[in-house]
Amino acid sequence: MSVIILAVFAAVMILLLVGLTRALKSPSTGFARSFAVVAMVLLPSVWLLAMLVYADSEMKKVSFCTSCHEMKPYGESLHVDDDESLSASHYQNNRVDKTKACYVCHTEPGLLGYMDAKLRGLHDVRVHYFGKAPEELELVAPYDNAVCLKCHGEAKSFLEGGGHQYPDTLIDALKAGEMSCLDCHDLAHHLED
Amino acid sequence: MVSPFQLFPTGPEATTRVLKRGVVAQILGILVLAGALFTKMPLLMVVIIPVGALLIALGILAWVWAVVWADAG
Numbered sequence: 001m002s003v004i005i006l007a008v009f010a011a012v013m014i015l016l017l018v019g020l021t022r023a024l025k026s027p028s029t030g031f032a033r034s035f036a037v038v039a040m041v042l043l044p045s046v047w048l049l050a051m052l053v054y055a056d057s058e059m060k061k062v063s064f065c066t067s068c069h070e071m072k073p074y075g076e077s078l079h080v081d082d083d084e085s086l087s088a089s090h091y092q093n094n095r096v097d098k099t100k101a102c103y104v105c106h107t108e109p110g111l112l113g114y115m116d117a118k119l120r121g122l123h124d125v126r127v128h129y130f131g132k133a134p135e136e137l138e139l140v141a142p143y144d145n146a147v148c149l150k151c152h153g154e155a156k157s158f159l160e161g162g163g164h165q166y167p168d169t170l171i172d173a174l175k176a177g178e179m180s181c182l183d184c185h186d187l188a189h190h191l192e193d
Numbered sequence: 194m195v196s197p198f199q200l201f202p203t204g205p206e207a208t209t210r211v212l213k214r215g216v217v218a219q220i221l222g223i224l225v226l227a228g229a230l231f232t233k234m235p236l237l238m239v240v241i242i243p244v245g246a247l248l249i250a251l252g253i254l255a256w257v258w259a260v261v262w263a264d265a266g
Contacts, residue, residue, distance in 0.1 A: 016219055016223070036212065036256055039216075039219075040212075040215060040219055040252055040255070041253050041256055044223065044249045044253065047249070048222075048246055051245065052246075054229060055238055055242050058229070058233075059235075064233065064235065125236055129236050
């Protein structure tokens with residue numbers, strides 16, 4: 001994938017240089033104008049879009065999250081042999097995309113959830129490089145049930161199993177956010193000492 | 194009343210000058226964005242993307258200015 005992107009990059013550079021020489025010799029000719037559009041608008045826009053998509057996909061990877069030492073224990077907790085641990089059981093049983101497990105379980109659904117995750121990520125980067133991370137990390141806001149429900153909400157195993165029918169108001173309470181999924185499933189990460 | 198076209202220099206020389214600067218901004222923007230391919234550092238990633246996008250946007254603005262605006266003036 002990177003090779004293709006680099007090839008596009010080289011093509012963009014060459015076209016820009018050609019566009020530069022052509023456009024500056026006779027900026028008013030139709031050919032120079034067409035070249036200027038391709039070299040200065042279309043290809044850089046494609047390049048920018050490609051790099052945004054690439055950077056976005058890179059920033060969703062577990063390896064990116066755990067590149068900060070504060071997150072290393074949480075990355076390691078994905079591999080712990082403990083079925084009670086939500087993160088480990090989801091990761092090891094392929095219930096989430098393994099390459100972006102952190103992102104999937106820490107991002108609320110929808111565009112607003114995506115924007116919120118980006119802002120929280122910026123905050124974390126600022127604290128990592130310019131601040132001091134606390135000894136014990138905590139979520140900045142209570143864990144939103146919507147994150148669980150985006151996968152489990154319509155699942156038969158959730159609606160008809162797992163004891164979610166007792167009491168019969170439980171599912172409604174979870175969907176309304178009156179109860180947290182973590183009230184019962186309380187081991188999000190099994191952190192080893 | 195002063196036309197907005199009269200507020201900035203126009204003509205072939207201005208067009209060439211602005212285009213040249215725009216192309217430089219584009220090349221820098223492309224190079225800066227290419228840095229995202231080679232870094233895994235969160236801070237660099239956070240800096241590279243907006244700076245690269247800004248440089249590319251400046252190049253596009255230069256094109257808009259030189260080819261559309263200056264010529265229209």
